Amino acid sequence: MRFILPLASILLFCTFGSGAQNLPGPGLEKNNFMPGEKMVFQVYYGPLNAGRVDAFLKLDTIRGRQAYYAEAVARSTGLANKLYKIRDMYAGYFDPETLLPIKSIRDIREGNYRKFNIVEYYHDSLKAVSSESGDHEIPGNIRDMVSVFYYVRTINYDTMKYDDIVYINTFFDDELFPFDMRFRGRETIKTRGGTFNCIKLVPFVEPGRIFRKEDDMIIWLSDDGNCIPIRGRFDLIVGSIKCDLIEWEGLKY
Numbered sequence: 001m002r003f004i005l006p007l008a009s010i011l012l013f014c015t016f017g018s019g020a021q022n023l024p025g026p027g028l029e030k031n032n033f034m035p036g037e038k039m040v041f042q043v044y045y046g047p048l049n050a051g052r053v054d055a056f057l058k059l060d061t062i063r064g065r066q067a068y069y070a071e072a073v074a075r076s077t078g079l080a081n082k083l084y085k086i087r088d089m090y091a092g093y094f095d096p097e098t099l100l101p102i103k104s105i106r107d108i109r110e111g112n113y114r115k116f117n118i119v120e121y122y123h124d125s126l127k128a129v130s131s132e133s134g135d136h137e138i139p140g141n142i143r144d145m146v147s148v149f150y151y152v153r154t155i156n157y158d159t160m161k162y163d164d165i166v167y168i169n170t171f172f173d174d175e176l177f178p179f180d181m182r183f184r185g186r187e188t189i190k191t192r193g194g195t196f197n198c199i200k201l202v203p204f205v206e207p208g209r210i211f212r213k214e215d216d217m218i219i220w221l222s223d224d225g226n227c228i229p230i231r232g233r234f235d236l237i238v239g240s241i242k243c244d245l246i247e248w249e250g251l252k253y
Helices: 004-010 078-083 147-154
Strands: 038-045 048-062 065-076 087-094 101-110 113-122 127-130 134-137 169-172 175-178 181-191 194-203 217-222 229-236 239-249
Touching: 048 078, 065 078, 065 147, 087 147, 181 217, 181 229, 181 239, 194 229
Parallel strands: none
Antiparallel strands: 038 048, 038 239, 048 065, 065 087, 087 101, 101 113, 113 127, 127 134, 169 175, 181 194, 194 217, 217 229, 229 239
16 A cells, blocks of 8 residues: 555656656646646555545745746555554656656655655756755656646647657655656546546556556556646556546646
């Protein structure tokens, strides 16, 4: 459970294309999301309801400038909550034009485990400052695990071919974290929220401790103007976890 809830909050990503680089976002007016957007995801462990993720987006100010503020809270429910209580919060400020992170906040409460960390990003000087581990050098156009959730929705998947690579460059847990994915075409899937035409993405994962195969994680995005995450499925060695969008409001389209 601890592994999947961060992915459910953000459903990971970044830039794409064969040999692609991290590129700026489309800009405030052209973004396909807007302040006031809210989404709720149900997390299943096998057939059991194991948790939920609530995410929202609003406009705020930081360092004297306008910014998006996004927050996702993941919590265990039902029997899972009695066995292993989870209350995780991932939040961040990011630039409305470039969609680059300005500040990340991570507050983890899982059983007896606690972790709280704030990371400030200074892209002009290629530096990230962690409240936990200090200064880090970062490459240009680095994404964090909150802003990337929104940036991936601005990508034009119509230009991609089957098995094209989505290249991800993120900073997570005070480390550079590459996370590449394959574009696997389109599928229609049915969830509790309805039936959706979707874009299918398969991240590269390392078989071993958590996954058996390289393609044991799949993410589906709605194939429409909003390009919102509809489902994430994670086939782990210890069982299968699924995260489905069940409620939403404030979408742009």
